[in-house]
Amino acid sequence: MSELFDRPISRRDALRVGLGVGAGLALGRLPLGASPSDALRLADGLYTKPIPSTGEEIPIIGIGTARRYDVGSDESDRAPLREVLRALPELGGTLVDTAPSYGNAETVIGDLMAELGNRDQIFLATKVRQEDPADALAEIEGSFERLRTDRFDLLMVHNLVGIEHKLPVLREMKREGRIRYLGMSTSFEGQYDDFVSVMETEDMDFIQVDYAIDNRGAEERILPLAANRGMAVLTNLPFGRGRVFEALGDQEIPVWAGEFGIESWAQFALMFAASHPAVTCAIPGTATLEYLEDNLGTARTSRLPDQETRRRMAALVDSA
Ligand SMILES: NC(=O)c1ccc[n+]([C@@H]2O[C@H](COP(=O)([O-])OP(=O)(O)OC[C@H]3O[C@@H](n4cnc5c(N)ncnc54)[C@H](OP(=O)(O)O)[C@@H]3O)[C@@H](O)[C@H]2O)c1
Numbered sequence: 001m002s003e004l005f006d007r008p009i010s011r012r013d014a015l016r017v018g019l020g021v022g023a024g025l026a027l028g029r030l031p032l033g034a035s036p037s038d039a040l041r042l043a044d045g046l047y048t049k050p051i052p053s054t055g056e057e058i059p060i061i062g063i064g065t066a067r068r069y070d071v072g073s074d075e076s077d078r079a080p081l082r083e084v085l086r087a088l089p090e091l092g093g094t095l096v097d098t099a100p101s102y103g104n105a106e107t108v109i110g111d112l113m114a115e116l117g118n119r120d121q122i123f124l125a126t127k128v129r130q131e132d133p134a135d136a137l138a139e140i141e142g143s144f145e146r147l148r149t150d151r152f153d154l155l156m157v158h159n160l161v162g163i164e165h166k167l168p169v170l171r172e173m174k175r176e177g178r179i180r181y182l183g184m185s186t187s188f189e190g191q192y193d194d195f196v197s198v199m200e201t202e203d204m205d206f207i208q209v210d211y212a213i214d215n216r217g218a219e220e221r222i223l224p225l226a227a228n229r230g231m232a233v234l235t236n237l238p239f240g241r242g243r244v245f246e247a248l249g250d251q252e253i254p255v256w257a258g259e260f261g262i263e264s265w266a267q268f269a270l271m272f273a274a275s276h277p278a279v280t281c282a283i284p285g286t287a288t289l290e291y292l293e294d295n296l297g298t299a300r301t302s303r304l305p306d307q308e309t310r311r312r313m314a315a316l317v318d319s320a
Contacts (some may be wrong), residue, residue, distance in 0.1 A: 010275035046092040046299040049280045051181065052230040053205045058123055060281055061299045062095025063088060064236060068287035070103030078108065083111045083289045089121035093296050097208070097234065097283045098147075099127040099158055100139050106146035114148050124149060125206075125234070127185060129158035133165050140173075151177065154206055157184040160191055163198055171302065187236050189217050201224050211235040211279065213272040213317045214247050223278040232280040238273045239284055247320045254316065256295040256309070260301050266291070267298040272313050275304040 038158070048057035059319045063084065071077035088096070098105050106126065126143050130136040144150065155173065163184060170182040183206030186195050199207065199222070207226055211218040225234045236258045239245065248265045262268050266284070273282040284295050305313065 024220075033043070046296065047274075047301055047304065050080050051232040051280060052179070056234070058095055058281055059093050059296070059299050060279075061093065061270060061296050061302075062097060062123070062234070062283045063093070063286040063292065063295070064283040065096065065098040065105045065109060066102045066285055068285060069098065069105035069108050071108055072104065075087055078112065080288050081108060082115065084110050084286060084292050085109065085118070085122075086116050088296075089118055091292070091296050092299075093292075094121065094123040095125060095234075095281055095283065096122050097125045097236070099129070100143050100146070101127070101129050101158065106143055110146050110148040115262055119149055121198070123153045125154035125156065126152055127156045127158035128166060128170075129161050131162050133162070133169070136162060136166055136210065137169065140169075145299060152179045154181040155179045156206065156208055159186055160184060160194055160198065163202075165257050167202055167235060169205075180231075183207055183231070185216045185232075185234075185236065186210070192217065192222060196221050196225060199229060199231065203229075204231055206232045206234060206280075208234040208236055208283075210237040211237050211273055211276070211282075212240050212244055212312060213269050214244055216314065219276070225275055227278040233278055235273045235276075235279050235282045238270055241245075241285070244269045244317070250309055251316075253319065255291075257314070260303065260305055260309075261297070263297065264294050266294050268313065270295060270298040271305060272299070272310060274298065 046059040048059050050057050069081060071081070085096070088094070096109060098109055098273050100106055113122060122146060126147065128136050128143070130139045130142050140155070155170055157163050157170070167182070170179065173179045174182055183204045184195070184198065186192070187206035187210040195209070207222070209218045209222050211223070223233065245265055250267065253262060253268060257268055260271055262271055270282050270284060273279060280286065286295050
């Protein structure tokens with residue numbers, strides 16, 4: 001898999017050597033395919049990777065919203081979530097992953113983005129899970145309403161449910177401009193065979209899969225296939241819902257990890273997930289400002305660990 005580590009020069013690399021968006025702005029133009037929001041993001045210093053199907057760059061860390069965003073209208077519950085959604089674009093981040101099956105999460109995110117007026121600064125990803133085609137369409141329309149938007153940046157088929165009839169619907173929505181990218185998600189090893197079959201035969205912009213420093217099964221087939229097929233990868237459960245911290249928690253962070261700006265075990269785990277060459281963006285569940293600053297801090301690095309360093313990182317967890 002070593003060829004995966006020779007990644008092409010991205011606009012971020014170009015920026016580092018002074019030829020990128022900054023130079024483009026100085027000349028009153030942007031590099032091909034870049035938008036003004038790219039310029040802000042790159043200038044903010046977050047490490048980004050390109051979405052293969054378009055070349056659009058996104059920061060290597062986003063946020064997940066399962067469980068913790070399933071709250072009601074109590075201000076005490078919503079205030080910390082509002083702070084996260086306010087700070088995310090201010091800190092240079094963009095991607096928010098949600099789903100209609102995360103209880104009230106879509107409604108909460110829709111309400112808060114409307115209050116903050118920052119929908120346009122967020123790369124909004126949601127999913128569709130209903131099995132029956134009519135129910136699935138109703139679920140998608142419900143997501144547009146709950147999220148108070150007329151366009152999703154990414155819509156994924158959740159856990160492969162009804163994939164064969166949903167992909168044509170998603171393609172039609174993409175043609176109509178209601179979604180920018182389409183994909184599918186899983187977080188179960190038991191679905192990997194089916195997931196791989198669909199990846200082999202269907203064109204998609206994104207896949208989402210569970211991948212963490214102590215859960216590396218996706219490395220065997222899914223991540224190399226995504227690279228070969230030109231699919232962007234979001235990695236869910238990058239902390240294994242806290243399992244990773246239990247494995248690593250009591251040790252000191254090794255000095256060599258500091259070379260990559262790693263200052264916490266959360267950053268160590270996220271750096272591992274996001275530095276796989278096929279991975280575009282890791283989406284840790286993030287429901288407090290403190291976690292957001294820590295997690296996004298992973299992307300404030302000038303370089304990612306190479307293959308040898310990644311092996312060393314994994315070995316640390318394997319021996320814990
Ligand atoms: N099949 C699918 O499509 C699928 C499946 C699963 C997940 N997902 C997506 O992936 C996202 C991530 O998964 P997840 O949220 O279930 O699990 P996770 O990201 O592995 O773990 C999230 C938990 O880690 C803790 N945490 C977050 N940042 C931290 C930090 N900086 N330091 C210490 N602890 C920190 C928080 O726990 P506490 O809140 O307890 O402190 C948080 O709830 C989901 O939110 C969802 O968007 C998709």
